[in-house]
Amino acid sequence: MGEDAAPGAWARDLARGFAGAVLFALPLLMTMEMWWIGLYASPGRLALFLVLSVPLLIGLAFYAGFRDSFDWRDDVVDAFTAIGIGAITAGVALSLFGVIRLGDGLFDIVGKIAVQTVPASMGAALAREQLGGSGQEAQQRQEEASYLGKVFLMAAGALYLAFNVAPTEEMILIAFKMTPWHGLALVGVSLAMLHAFVYEVDFYGGRRPEIDRFWPLFLRYSVVGYAVALLVSAYVLWTFERFSGLDLERSVMATVVLGFPAALGAAAARLVL
Incomplete structure (x- = not known):
């Protein structure tokens, strides 16, 4: 078992992921329009939003990620881990802010958390790039990215920045x-x-x-x-x-x-x- 598979390394990677989720999603978590979107947006659109985030996060795990990955299975695991980190971050933050409460309807709570989960997940997936510690393998993958890979990175970058102003x-x-x-x-x-x-x-x-x-x-x-x-x-x-x-x-x-x-x-x- 390699060093990166050690429990301490995994805990460090998870902590980095949560830090990235908070840093990127905090402006959105404190934006009133994002709370409203969770109330009135179509559940079908939010569900599709979450589903489409999976291949996005798998790609980000491949090119960046919050830890070193060695094959596609690691990337898939990291993508779903990032979603979990994003959902937990959104749920805890919105609870602390009083935006969601135990007395709220289930659909209201789920909607508010779901709409915040994707940007928080992206922050988690890109935590290592934003907070330092990027691995050589990830850097090499970015350098050797195919044309479609470069287009994917541009799409991820567009979504990353558009999130901050789209709900306003x-x-x-x-x-x-x-x-x-x-x-x-x-x-x-x-x-x-x-x-x-x-x-x-x-x-x-x-x-x-x-x-x-x-x-x-x-x-x-x-x-x-x-x-x-x-x-x-x-x-x-x-x-x-x-x-x-x-x-x-x-x-x-x-x-x-x-x-x-x-x-x-x-x-x-x-x-x-």
Whole structure:
């Protein structure tokens, strides 16, 4: 049995996971809109949200994780462990804040915890990257990631940052304040910043693909990364019932608004993971 399999090492890894869950999820745990989402969001959408988080967390366990993993079985175990950490963190924090109480209905309690579990689970899965102690094997996997692997990391980064603002009323308010011209300008700025942050500014950790020409690089990575950020944004807004009462134009505008931080998250994922 290796060192990482020792009980003390496992306890250390779990502690790191809980620390990552608290650090990332705390702003959301203390956000009133997230409490409301747990009350009115469709149970089917929340269930789908949790189900889709499983492959996401398996991928994060493979590329990062809160401990060293050696095969796909370890990644699966770590993914479900992260979900457990996220659920416990959300339940304890919301209880301490008085957001959930013993007298509340079962569906209300489950809904409030479920909507917070996914971001807390991501924080747990990325704890080692955020808190230090990243293993050489994980770093090597990130360096050797395939094209689809890089796209996955961009999607994870987009979701990671979009979580922080997606539930807020300001996303919808901004969508109503903007004109179509504002929307087009924001699309252009989002694309330019995504491309520049990763490939042109030379941030520490940026890994430029082996493509010398601008247009192949821009289309293959930056445009695809922005498209992924928009898809992630639309899905999160749909899950959080943020499209309710909006026409198509305002729904698209809200997606573009959330796509701005999501695009930055997609760019940052290549730098911090």
